[in-house]
Amino acid sequence: GKQPVFICNLVIQSDSRQARTDMANTLKSLRRNHYQFYKGKGHYETPDELIDHISGKKFTLVSDGHFFQYPPDRESATFIGHIKETSEEFLFRIYDREYFLYLLKRLRTVKKESAQEQINIKS
Numbered sequence: 001g002k003q004p005v006f007i008c009n010l011v012i013q014s015d016s017r018q019a020r021t022d023m024a025n026t027l028k029s030l031r032r033n034h035y036q037f038y039k040g041k042g043h044y045e046t047p048d049e050l051i052d053h054i055s056g057k058k059f060t061l062v063s064d065g066h067f068f069q070y071p072p073d074r075e076s077a078t079f080i081g082h083i084k085e086t087s088e089e090f091l092f093r094i095y096d097r098e099y100f101l102y103l104l105k106r107l108r109t110v111k112k113e114s115a116q117e118q119i120n121i122k123s
Contacts, residue, residue, distance in 0.1 A: 036099045040080075042090030047079060050090055051106050060084035060111040079103070084113065 029038045037047065044050040054061050063081040077100055079092040094100045 030095075036094070036096040038093040038095070040091030040093060042092075043088055044090055047092050047094070047103050048106070050092075051103070051110060054083060054110045057085075058111070059086070060113055061107070062113045064114075 026038060033039070033046070039045060042050070044053065051061075053059070060083070061081060062084050063079075065078050065080045075095065077094045079094060080090070082089045094103065
């Protein structure tokens with residue numbers, strides 16, 4: 001929307017040039033996606049593209065986090081994981097609650113596992 005936002009860059013590494021490049025890439029991703037989400041890593045440009053691929057191929061999405069919760073005291077939800085059959089990794093940070101709810105509905109149509117379930121099975 002038109003609400004002011006503040007993005008903080010916490011530079012831990014000593015390479016300030018790399019930190020500026022990383023922040024520029026983050027801002028480009030946010031602008032390109034209308035501040036609904038940020039693409040952190042992975043082949044897929046949008047969560048929709050990822051879900052389309054997974055559902056079309058009947059693959060299993062493995063969530064490495066708690067994407068299915070959008071805490072009321074947070075401004076974002078992190079969608080991180082990999083595709084079980086191909087090991088392709090992805091990371092999206094969702095900033096728009098309506099988009100998050102839309103993605104939850106889309107995720108009902110794909111096979112899902114959590115990384116924790118896989119650890120429990122292997123143990």
